[in-house]
Amino acid sequence: MNKITIENNKLVIPDKVTIPFIEGDGIGGDITKAMRLVIDAAVNKIGKEIIWLEILAGEKAFRQTGQWLPAETLEKIKEYVVAIKGPLTTPIGKGIRSLNVTLRQDLDLYACVRPVVYFSGVESPLKHPEQLDVVIFRENTEDVYAGIEWEASTPEAKDVRDFLKTRFNISLHEETGIGIKPISRPASERLMRKAMHHAIENKRKSVTIVHKGNIMKYTEGAFRTWCYELAKREFADYIVLESELQGPAPSDKILINDRIADSMFQQLLLRPADYDVVVTTNLNGDYLSDACAAQVGGLGLAPGGNIGDFYAVFEATHGTAPKYTDLNKANPSSLILSAVMMLEYLGWQEAAKSVVTAMEKTIQSKIVTYDLARQIEGATEVGSLEFAKALINNL
Numbered sequence: 001m002n003k004i005t006i007e008n009n010k011l012v013i014p015d016k017v018t019i020p021f022i023e024g025d026g027i028g029g030d031i032t033k034a035m036r037l038v039i040d041a042a043v044n045k046i047g048k049e050i051i052w053l054e055i056l057a058g059e060k061a062f063r064q065t066g067q068w069l070p071a072e073t074l075e076k077i078k079e080y081v082v083a084i085k086g087p088l089t090t091p092i093g094k095g096i097r098s099l100n101v102t103l104r105q106d107l108d109l110y111a112c113v114r115p116v117v118y119f120s121g122v123e124s125p126l127k128h129p130e131q132l133d134v135v136i137f138r139e140n141t142e143d144v145y146a147g148i149e150w151e152a153s154t155p156e157a158k159d160v161r162d163f164l165k166t167r168f169n170i171s172l173h174e175e176t177g178i179g180i181k182p183i184s185r186p187a188s189e190r191l192m193r194k195a196m197h198h199a200i201e202n203k204r205k206s207v208t209i210v211h212k213g214n215i216m217k218y219t220e221g222a223f224r225t226w227c228y229e230l231a232k233r234e235f236a237d238y239i240v241l242e243s244e245l246q247g248p249a250p251s252d253k254i255l256i257n258d259r260i261a262d263s264m265f266q267q268l269l270l271r272p273a274d275y276d277v278v279v280t281t282n283l284n285g286d287y288l289s290d291a292c293a294a295q296v297g298g299l300g301l302a303p304g305g306n307i308g309d310f311y312a313v314f315e316a317t318h319g320t321a322p323k324y325t326d327l328n329k330a331n332p333s334s335l336i337l338s339a340v341m342m343l344e345y346l347g348w349q350e351a352a353k354s355v356v357t358a359m360e361k362t363i364q365s366k367i368v369t370y371d372l373a374r375q376i377e378g379a380t381e382v383g384s385l386e387f388a389k390a391l392i393n394n395l
């Protein structure tokens with residue numbers, strides 16, 4: 001009952017659907033409450049309903065169950081297929097593995113999808129922030145985030161150093177921590193495939209492969225090669241390669257090109273209009289999505305989704321902003337826009353669009369939370385919940 005099912009390789013969504021949610025730590029409580037109000041209002045307007053089912057992770061889970069990520073949480077996401085989460089605290093340099101990384105890996109949510117688009121009225125460091133409109137597909141399971149690493153002082157790190165010395169005559173200082181950067185063909189290909197489908201379905205004009213293959217040839221460089229090969233093999237009718245172009249790209253084809261990561265940071269600042277869909281490895285994607293969010297006015301407006309073949313967990317790009325915990329102050333827009341991505345994933349485009357339009361209207365009328373209020377002259381600063389209510393009035 002009220003469950004999403006998978007039939008003939010497609011999601012089947014009931015009109016009244018149960019969606020599990022993780023409230024999140026820090027500002028999670030405030031922004032989740034605001035997000036649910038807005039989404040309920042938008043969804044009810046199109047005659048649908050979401051039944052919210054709370055599942056536990058992070059500090060709340062630890063307080064109630066003694067576990068940071070109870071097994072039941074993962075089981076519930078698998079049972080209900082699509083979920084949404086607030087930010088979770090990640091202790092730096094301690095033994096606990098990042099809960100976010102664990103969720104992504106255990107559910108095989110291999111694509112982290114982050115659209116970045118400008119909202120008129122928001123202050124940005126760019127002269128023409130409206131020219132930036134990209135969707136970043138960041139690989140979510142591999143790279144230096146795979147969690148294969150050993151502290152310098154451990155016997156495991158020593159074993160790896162000894163192996164490198166005896167097998168390859170590579171000498172590393174005895175106080176060297178070791179991390180491994182795995183990049184595989186299947187993981188690179190499935191990410192590129194998802195990005196290509198997105199580009200085709202959303203009539204995007206280009207897909208740019210971002211890598212650091214000039215230095216890391218057999219990981220980042222291989223990623224580039226495998227992405228190109230996949231595009232040529234599976235999407236030949238849809239694409240044109242920049243390297244084979246003489247003049248502008250035909251308007252009915254998707255331009256495929258690649259950029260080295262450091263140059264891509266420059267490009268997105270200097271020529272934002274030239275980029276559209278970006279597909280990249282895990283670490284590059286992490287940096288790039290925050291940088292892009294900053295270009296359009298900050299993390300308070302940056303949504304994201306972790307998406308696998310069917311399972312999907314949507315989440316804001318920012319963290320728990322602990323100093324604003326329970327102050328009804330944080331900007332809920334990032335989580336609301338993540339929920340918009342979730343509505344699109346469910347196929348409820350009309351409700352999704354209405355939320356975006358209402359958010360634009362609310363920001364343009366200068367009713368905003370503290371973060372935007374300090375940038376916008378003459379703004380009326382409101383709390384997280386009051387922002388949600390103003391947005392609902394504009395639906």
Ligand code: NAP
Nearest residue numbers: 086087088089090100299300317318319320321330331371
């Ligand atoms: P952060 O929580 O993103 O906060 C950094 C600053 O960004 C805040 O102090 C605030 O700036 C601004 N900010 C973030 N979210 C905002 C919002 N919704 N509204 C308004 N302003 C917002 O980054 P952090 O302090 O580095 O990380 C805190 C914790 O979150 C860490 O434990 C980290 O591991 C975790 N984290 C979790 C996730 C996740 O769950 N996906 C992602 C990133 C980080 P001002 O102080 O200038 O107002």
